[in-house]
Amino acid sequence: MPGRGRCPDCGSTELVEDSHYSQSQLVCSDCGCVVTEGVLTTTFSDEGNLREVTYSRSTGENEQISRSQQRGLRRVRDLCRVLQLPPTFEDTAVAYYQQAYRHSGIRAARLQKKEVLVGCCVLITCRQHNWPLTMGAICTLLYADLDVFSSIYMQIVKLLGLDVPSLCLAELVKTYCSSFKLFQASPSVPAKYVEDKEKMLSRTLQLVELANETWLVTGRHPLPVITAATFLAWQSLQPADRLSCSLARFCKLANVDLPYPASSRLQELLAVLLRMAEQLAWLRVLRLDKQSVVKHIGDLLQHRHSLVRLAFRDGTAEVETRGKEPPAWGQGQREGEVGNNSLGLPQGKRPASPALLLPPCMLKPPKRICPAPPVSTVTGDENISDSEIEQYLRTPQEVRDFQRAQAARQAATSVPNPP
Amino acid sequence: MDQNNSLPPYAQGLASPQGAMTPGIPIFSPMMPYGTGLTPQPIQNTNSLSILEEQQRQQQQQQQQQQQQQQQQQQQQQQQQQAVAAAAVQQSTSQQTTQGTSGQAPQLFHSQTLTTAPLPGTTPLYPSPVTPMTPITPATPASESSGIVPQLQNIVSTVNLGCKLDLKTIALRARNAEYNPKRFAAVIMRIREPRTTALIFSSGKMVCTGAKSEEQSRLAARKYARVVQKLGFPAKFLDFKIQNMVGSCDVKFPIRLEGLVLTHQQFSSYEPELFPGLIYRMIKPRIVLLIFVSGKVVLTGAKVRAEIYEAFENIYPILKGFRKTT
Numbered sequence: 001m002p003g004r005g006r007c008p009d010c011g012s013t014e015l016v017e018d019s020h021y022s023q024s025q026l027v028c029s030d031c032g033c034v035v036t037e038g039v040l041t042t043t044f045s046d047e048g049n050l051r052e053v054t055y056s057r058s059t060g061e062n063e064q065i066s067r068s069q070q071r072g073l074r075r076v077r078d079l080c081r082v083l084q085l086p087p088t089f090e091d092t093a094v095a096y097y098q099q100a101y102r103h104s105g106i107r108a109a110r111l112q113k114k115e116v117l118v119g120c121c122v123l124i125t126c127r128q129h130n131w132p133l134t135m136g137a138i139c140t141l142l143y144a145d146l147d148v149f150s151s152i153y154m155q156i157v158k159l160l161g162l163d164v165p166s167l168c169l170a171e172l173v174k175t176y177c178s179s180f181k182l183f184q185a186s187p188s189v190p191a192k193y194v195e196d197k198e199k200m201l202s203r204t205l206q207l208v209e210l211a212n213e214t215w216l217v218t219g220r221h222p223l224p225v226i227t228a229a230t231f232l233a234w235q236s237l238q239p240a241d242r243l244s245c246s247l248a249r250f251c252k253l254a255n256v257d258l259p260y261p262a263s264s265r266l267q268e269l270l271a272v273l274l275r276m277a278e279q280l281a282w283l284r285v286l287r288l289d290k291q292s293v294v295k296h297i298g299d300l301l302q303h304r305h306s307l308v309r310l311a312f313r314d315g316t317a318e319v320e321t322r323g324k325e326p327p328a329w330g331q332g333q334r335e336g337e338v339g340n341n342s343l344g345l346p347q348g349k350r351p352a353s354p355a356l357l358l359p360p361c362m363l364k365p366p367k368r369i370c371p372a373p374p375v376s377t378v379t380g381d382e383n384i385s386d387s388e389i390e391q392y393l394r395t396p397q398e399v400r401d402f403q404r405a406q407a408a409r410q411a412a413t414s415v416p417n418p419p
Numbered sequence: 420m421d422q423n424n425s426l427p428p429y430a431q432g433l434a435s436p437q438g439a440m441t442p443g444i445p446i447f448s449p450m451m452p453y454g455t456g457l458t459p460q461p462i463q464n465t466n467s468l469s470i471l472e473e474q475q476r477q478q479q480q481q482q483q484q485q486q487q488q489q490q491q492q493q494q495q496q497q498q499q500q501q502a503v504a505a506a507a508v509q510q511s512t513s514q515q516t517t518q519g520t521s522g523q524a525p526q527l528f529h530s531q532t533l534t535t536a537p538l539p540g541t542t543p544l545y546p547s548p549v550t551p552m553t554p555i556t557p558a559t560p561a562s563e564s565s566g567i568v569p570q571l572q573n574i575v576s577t578v579n580l581g582c583k584l585d586l587k588t589i590a591l592r593a594r595n596a597e598y599n600p601k602r603f604a605a606v607i608m609r610i611r612e613p614r615t616t617a618l619i620f621s622s623g624k625m626v627c628t629g630a631k632s633e634e635q636s637r638l639a640a641r642k643y644a645r646v647v648q649k650l651g652f653p654a655k656f657l658d659f660k661i662q663n664m665v666g667s668c669d670v671k672f673p674i675r676l677e678g679l680v681l682t683h684q685q686f687s688s689y690e691p692e693l694f695p696g697l698i699y700r701m702i703k704p705r706i707v708l709l710i711f712v713s714g715k716v717v718l719t720g721a722k723v724r725a726e727i728y729e730a731f732e733n734i735y736p737i738l739k740g741f742r743k744t745t
Contacts, residue, residue, distance in 0.1 A: 134692060135692045146693070150690075150693045157688070165684075166677060166680060166681075166689065215673060215712070217691075218673075218675060218677060218691075218712045219691060219696070219711065220695065221691055222691060222692070359712045361711075361712065373570060376635060378613070378634040378638055379634050380633070380634035380635070380636075380638045380641075381638075384641060384645050388612075388642070389642065389646055392593055392594050392595045392646050393592060393593060393649055393650065394592050394594050399591060402591065
């Protein structure tokens, strides 16, 4: 550097300011000779001028990624790899985590929350690519509570202003069904229980669609419905051997957890199938019950669209149409049946009048009748009588009794083992 | 949170910046004149005051309808000035069809129509209606007034008693108080009429919950203040304010929540894995609605009763749109 002097050893003018740790030095860049040195230690007065700045107030956290964020990003990548997600998902999830980390509320959150945030970012990424990952699965992987997860998930979706599509039911069916260990014989799975994957998948899909159409899926957790549908599909493909197997046993030998609501979903689905079966003449005479209808699920699914239309009437317009005649085709069928009755069929063998197509919660009778609230004439400024207030105050005698009781209790608890 | 500024470019398409909500907001207002069943607010409209007092106990629903429409008209007069002619036509047709349902009301209705409809400058104005996200068009028939009144279930209010309180004394000398400082730093007091609960803090501030109407909440808060007074504290009754109102009602038909979340995704959040209902965050008025498959609707977040009614009248046509999708 011109004007800074020359190196005493080689005479070059290329002198560089280079610190050796905390000691500033002027060094010749040609021969390495140290021309001048700064002060190595600071004096007390010097140190008085140095003021320590906390990390959060410095610009350090903007310039470099903090250790906890690095850890979180590593966790996001690891989680994506564990779930065997496509590589593009990883980048998106990492971007969401970084975006979330820019908010001070997230930066200052507890470690537990940051852990769950990792799961939220991965879940949002999967949802946006229609990858069927359930919240239950993420919570199991993160060892997190579902309510903790849910609060952070809702918060982060709102914070980042994200548009998260719903869980794709068809994809979930495919993934979930494939996880059932029923496609190969094994010591725990006898040969008669082994099933072809494609057949089972297609039938399960049809059953889930049927459940969706008949209000069994809206508002409910999707997984138990799929479990029930898978069970019915599996049973119906070989009913002779499989009717004896219960839902719980089925899940056990398929090595899948049985979700608690699955049995009630199963009952609801069977009730829908029974109603549909009522509309087929050759099934009506068989007087099917919940066990025997399984044998005919194949037929019912083949004609499911028309059967649902026949078996159920629109429940959404129910108040006005309740008590109306069923449409002409229903009557025509009934007349046809009446004609057949002369052939010796027992009376009453007519298609059931269409049931209301409503969600199960609307079909159950209300638990308690809510009376109409009385019209209140309170103005808010009425006089408050003294006697009314007195009823809420203790008399002096009561106060004394209460204090005595409290003291006695204190004495009892402070002496755990009275002599 | 200035999250809009901090969005990286590649995430723009995925996130929905909230600023974009504003043009779409007033879409709900066109439904206003078609609505009925709105009870009057703390009365601002002197025209129908006398009729209001007469009919209040008898025909609440029809009464509320006129009140709300008048107020809506007056409020919106200062706002946008678009689609006046279309709006005026719709309004007059709506009022003509709905007048058949009310008893004494029709006379007042007519006069309102005549005075406001021909004046372009002052008619209630409907902002540019159609945005891609909502299926509502202004051509919805006017007879679709809901006729359902949401019932108020809970009112939360706060008041300042204006003096420091000794919670131990209150817990000792009041029969209806519980105080567990290790669990919560306030006295929990209950009275029987109106059936409410109050949280009384040592700073003198009090929260009153459980009332079914604004007046009941105020009366209850005054009773609590009187109890505290009788216990020997110089309690006053300052800054009484209703903080939250919760209402509920039933539309009586099932709702396809999956469909609703698809068409109104900017406002709705439906996660069946977490909660069976759909959470709809309406922007105008700022109310959160919980919509269930059975057709029951819970509305919360209101500071005044009219917000609940307005929110329900806004959501009812949307819900009806999902009625026959089986």
